[in-house]
Amino acid sequence: MNQLNRIKGALADTGRTGKWLAEQLEKDPVTVSKWCTNSPQPNLQTLYKIAELLNLDIRELLVPKRIIQSED
Numbered sequence: 001m002n003q004l005n006r007i008k009g010a011l012a013d014t015g016r017t018g019k020w021l022a023e024q025l026e027k028d029p030v031t032v033s034k035w036c037t038n039s040p041q042p043n044l045q046t047l048y049k050i051a052e053l054l055n056l057d058i059r060e061l062l063v064p065k066r067i068i069q070s071e072d
Contacts, residue, residue, distance in 0.1 A: 003063050007050060008036035010061055014054045024053050 011018060018036055022029040025046065035042050042050065051058040 003038050004041055005035065005038060005047070005061055006063055007032075007042075007061055010050075010054055010056060011036070014056075016054065021050065021053065025049060 007021075008018075011021060018032045019029050021027075022032040025032070034040055047061055048058055051061055054061075
């Protein structure tokens with residue numbers, strides 16, 4: 001499974017927990033835990049809200065991936 005988000009790392013960097021995030025978003029802690037393990041992904045609106053709560057740029061919650069296109 002590809003790692004697409006770094007919510008778990010962002011929580012650790014900011015000293016917050018998944019339980020705290022679940023409370024702020026009014027979500028089940030199990031849902032947030034799954035996001036942290038990159039099982040399902042939160043939608044963009046939720047990702048934006050997470051960035052706001054953690055005082056981060058939304059791009060800091062995404063794992064960068066450079067897509068190389070081949071020339072035909």
